[in-house]
Amino acid sequence: MTRTKLGILLMIATTFVFAVQDGISRHLASExxxxxxxxxxxxxxxxxxxxIAARRxxxxxAAARTDQPLLQTFRGLLLAAEICVMVLAFTRLxxxxxxxxxxxxxxxxxALSxxxxxxxxxxxxxxxxxVGFVGILIILQPGRGVFSPNAIIPLTSALMFALYGLLTRYAARRDTTATSFFWTGTTGxxxxxAIGLFYWEPMTGPDWIWMAILCVTGASGHWLLIKTYELAEASAVQPFAYFQLVFGSAIGVTVFGETITANIAIGAAIVVGAGLFTLIRARQAAPRDGQAPDR
Structure with a gap:
């Protein structure tokens, strides 16, 4: 129980670090x-x-050894594309x-499992x-119009990340976590x-500092996530991943002057509630199922 409590605290710390990463990504991608x-x-x-992979x-x-390279490559490319889509969503929404x-x-x-x-x-x-998608429909009805193209961007990112998570679980049937982690980072x-060098732009000194912090938060966030799953079962700590929504929203409001409208608050409550229910049901059905990956 003590290890589980520590795992929960580490998961909350992880979500805070990832929320800071999202905020910095929003700033840099806007410039x-x-x-x-x-x-x-x-x-x-x-x-x-x-x-990390070589050490483990x-x-x-040894870390790169796999008999399903096409699957591992596709996973890595999918996550890289998902991150690009989500960062784009930060700048648009x-x-x-x-x-x-x-x-x-x-x-x-x-739904896809x-x-x-x-x-x-x-x-x-x-x-x-x-019920959760009723909440999404409520969120997608701000004054700018229902199903605006910008609102579709984070929904597309969520679909890509869900597929990545399922493929990660599928790959785990034959590969270790370290191997999947290795392929995720290197292929991405x-x-x-290969693509980004064509879009190189000179950066200012202060923004290079922000970029360095972004890189550190990315690595430290994943390190915390690894430690979290070493201490506690994924089913026990995964519901606390929703704290990233809390921390990220706080950064959006206080740093970027965003607002939380009534439809967003109501829709978020419905989506999070439905998501927590599915996590609880999954835990009851398979109490030792593998963890879902995080961004």
């Missing part, structure tokens, strides 16, 4: 090309991933609305999924470098 910002972030992330597997060659819409990804994982992983989803979870870094 520079999104692809360049994500590319530099991936350089540091790849170095961190290689170091004994060598880089802001942190609050983007994170609220993105928070539906556990519902998407539950049947066709992709062959898992059974009972009627209670299907009901929670339906290679892809972003």
């Amino acid at each position: 520079y090309n999104v692809l360049m910002v994500v590319m530099i972030r991936y350089w540091f992330f790849a170095a961190f991933v290689i170091a 597997e004994g060598s880089i060659r 802001g942190l609050v609305e983007s994170l609220v819409i993105f928070s539906c990804y556990p519902l998407l994982i539950a 049947g066709p992709i992983l062959g898992e059974q989803v009972g009627w209670r979870r299907w009901a929670a999924i339906a 870094a290679v892809a972003m470098t």
Whole structure:
């Protein structure tokens, strides 16, 4: 129980670090090309991933060893693309609305787990999924219009992240966590470098400092997440991942002057409630199921 409590505290700390990362990404992507910002972030992330994977597997060659390279490559490319889409959403919608819409990804994982992983989803979870998407419809009705193109961006990111999470669980049937982690960082870094270099822009001194902080928060956030899952079962700590929505919204309001309208607050409450219900049901059905990955 003590380890679980510590794991919960670490998960909350992790969500705070990731929320800070989102805020810095919003600032930098508002000033520079999104692809360049994500590319530099991936350089540091790849170095961190290689170091962690090599330490756990004994060598880089051992960490990279897999008999499903196409799946691992696709996972890495998918996550890199998802991060680009989400950072773009921050610049178009802001942190609050983007994170609220993105928070539906556990519902998407539950909905897609049947066709992709062959898992059974009972009627209670299907009901929670339906209720959650009612919350999304409420969120997508601000004064700017229903289903505006900008509102679709974080929803697309949530769908991509849900697919990434399911593919990660599928890959875990034959590969270790360290191997999947290695492929995630390296394939993403290679892809972003191949694209991002064409969008290079000179950065100011202060923004290079922000970029350095962004890289550090990315690595430290994933390090905290690893420690969290070493201490406690994923099913016990995963519900606390919603604190990222709380911290991110606070940064959006206090730093960027965003507002939380009534439809966003109501929709967020419905989506989070439905998501927590699906997590609880999943925990009851498979108390030792693998953890869902985090951004």
